[in-house]
Amino acid sequence: MQGANYIDGRWVDGATPFTTQNPSDLDESVGSYTKVGEAEVREAMAAARRAQPAWAAFNMQARADILYRIAELLKARAPEIGKLLSREEGKTLPEGIGEALRAAQCFQAAAGDVIRAQGEWYNSMRDGFNVLVTREPLGVIAAITPWNFPIALPSWKIAGALAYGNAVVLKPSSFVPGCAVMLAQIIEDAGVPAGVFNLVMGDGRATGNVMIDEADGLTFTGGTATGRAVLTRAAETMTKCQLELGGKNALVVLDDADLDLAVEIASNGAWIQTGQRCTGTERLIVTRGIHDVFVERMAKVAGSYRVGHALDPETQIGPVANVQQFNENLQFVIDAQAEGAELAAGGGAVEARTRGLYMAPTLLTGTRAEWRCNQHESFGPIASVIKVEDLDEAIHAANACEYKLSSGIATTSLKSAERFRKASKAGMVMVNAPTAGLEYHVPLGGRSPSGYGARETGSTAAEFFTESKTSYINHGAV
Numbered sequence: 001m002q003g004a005n006y007i008d009g010r011w012v013d014g015a016t017p018f019t020t021q022n023p024s025d026l027d028e029s030v031g032s033y034t035k036v037g038e039a040e041v042r043e044a045m046a047a048a049r050r051a052q053p054a055w056a057a058f059n060m061q062a063r064a065d066i067l068y069r070i071a072e073l074l075k076a077r078a079p080e081i082g083k084l085l086s087r088e089e090g091k092t093l094p095e096g097i098g099e100a101l102r103a104a105q106c107f108q109a110a111a112g113d114v115i116r117a118q119g120e121w122y123n124s125m126r127d128g129f130n131v132l133v134t135r136e137p138l139g140v141i142a143a144i145t146p147w148n149f150p151i152a153l154p155s156w157k158i159a160g161a162l163a164y165g166n167a168v169v170l171k172p173s174s175f176v177p178g179c180a181v182m183l184a185q186i187i188e189d190a191g192v193p194a195g196v197f198n199l200v201m202g203d204g205r206a207t208g209n210v211m212i213d214e215a216d217g218l219t220f221t222g223g224t225a226t227g228r229a230v231l232t233r234a235a236e237t238m239t240k241c242q243l244e245l246g247g248k249n250a251l252v253v254l255d256d257a258d259l260d261l262a263v264e265i266a267s268n269g270a271w272i273q274t275g276q277r278c279t280g281t282e283r284l285i286v287t288r289g290i291h292d293v294f295v296e297r298m299a300k301v302a303g304s305y306r307v308g309h310a311l312d313p314e315t316q317i318g319p320v321a322n323v324q325q326f327n328e329n330l331q332f333v334i335d336a337q338a339e340g341a342e343l344a345a346g347g348g349a350v351e352a353r354t355r356g357l358y359m360a361p362t363l364l365t366g367t368r369a370e371w372r373c374n375q376h377e378s379f380g381p382i383a384s385v386i387k388v389e390d391l392d393e394a395i396h397a398a399n400a401c402e403y404k405l406s407s408g409i410a411t412t413s414l415k416s417a418e419r420f421r422k423a424s425k426a427g428m429v430m431v432n433a434p435t436a437g438l439e440y441h442v443p444l445g446g447r448s449p450s451g452y453g454a455r456e457t458g459s460t461a462a463e464f465f466t467e468s469k470t471s472y473i474n475h476g477a478v
């Protein structure tokens with residue numbers, strides 16, 4: 001993969017070359033790219049600024065058709081994109097292809113949003129007046145994305161931004177820029193006018209600061225610490241922000257849970273996609289009566305997964321995405337043990353055919369809600385179990401963590417489920433379902449400090465990607 005930056009409809013090489021590695025095989029390099037400097041980022045922002053008014057005025061049907069064409073091209077190229085994603089980020093091939101198809105669905109839905117965009121009309125208390133509340137594009141959107149969903153995440157940001165008449169500058173994670181380059185090619189092929197979409201690769205802070213300073217809106221997904229930094233920067237220019245940040249999601253398992261279902265949703269949330277989902281389950285809060293049998297079953301599942309090369313059809317869990325995250329995961333387990341956690345499964349690296357970043361699905365037991373391992377996001381295939389007496393204690397433990405992204409409960413009691421759903425402080429609550437796995441047509445996001453501002457998907461996308469305007473029309477008495 002050779003990928004350039006895409007600025008004002010031109011493919012541009014920056015001055016700083018860099019390469020990406022295959023986490024399934026560190027001896028294989030995947031892509032060669034170049035990072036641009038501040039001047040080129042400014043150029044991209046200026047190009048977006050110039051192109052945006054014409055895009056906002058673009059014929060509505062034609063704009064919807066273009067977004068639909070992007071969806072079709074993403075679908076047609078899903079096997080190719082999925083393979084690149086597997087090689088660069090480490091998701092298994094079915095997961096990679098699935099993510100590319102999800103990206104297509106985001107554009108498909110956004111095509112519909114173009115023609116469904118609405119305003120409001122009010123009677124006025126003043127005789128002879130009407131009041132209109134219309135929504136107008138925000139303008140130039142800076143989109144900054146992390147490494148864990150390299151095609152779906154940029155897609156849902158870009159699709160929403162374009163649908164509502166904005167221009168976009170995207171900065172993907174430097175760990176996984178390949179899919180963003182393919183997406184830029186598709187956006188160009190679909191006929192998006194020059195300047196309406198731009199792609200820049202660069203270091204987070206340097207590139208991000210210019211983008212934030214010059215944008216009308218920032219949509220950011222990444223870690224909470226980075227989120228705080230971008231929000232502080234955005235405060236200086238009062239740039240409108242929506243941030244999707246870290247999580248430490250809890251699944252409560254009550255004595256009356258369907259054990260098979262509880263194990264299925266807990267293991268899915270904890271270990272599938274190598275635990276690298278912001279909505280993945282990192283804390284398992286389990287009541288005493290079911291605790292031992294649940295732990296035993298979970299440890300068995302953890303040990304049964306085939307961990308290996310992302311492109312091996314036998315693989316169920318691919319590698320950790322990059323060396324930095326891999327080392328952090330291993331250290332996380334060491335630290336958890338040092339504070340008293342016991343290892344019921346995994347905990348270390350796994351040997352495989354290739355020199356990859358393979359980690360065994362890990363289950364820590366005997367932990368307490370206030371311990372570091374239950375307060376800090378690990379973002380790896382690691383879950384820890386907290387034993388509690390009852391639902392009250394479970395609710396307390398689930399909420400006793402600053403992160404508020406997603407939560408869940410496994411129970412056969414409708415009453416307990418509803419109590420938990422209401423009491424949870426998370427932005428998303430799942431009943432008898434994994435904490436991870438949101439669909440694209442509903443608002444996705446957490447409460448501060450796991451999220452900030454309007455959610456970027458579903459019915460709330462318009463809230464972020466547009467500004468409202470209230471107009472009084474004095475048509476005279478009729």
Ligand code: NDP
Binds near residue numbers: 145202222229
């Ligand atoms: P980071 O916060 O490290 O990076 C995210 C993006 O921000 C990257 O493109 C990075 O660029 C860029 N960046 C880094 N520093 C700055 C800065 N000062 N200003 C502007 N941009 C900057 O996150 P990761 O990539 O490590 O992703 C993992 C994190 O993302 C986890 O915490 C996870 O929970 C969260 N996440 C949240 C989701 C949600 O919906 N809530 C969904 C998915 C992930 P570069 O790395 O190229 O320097």
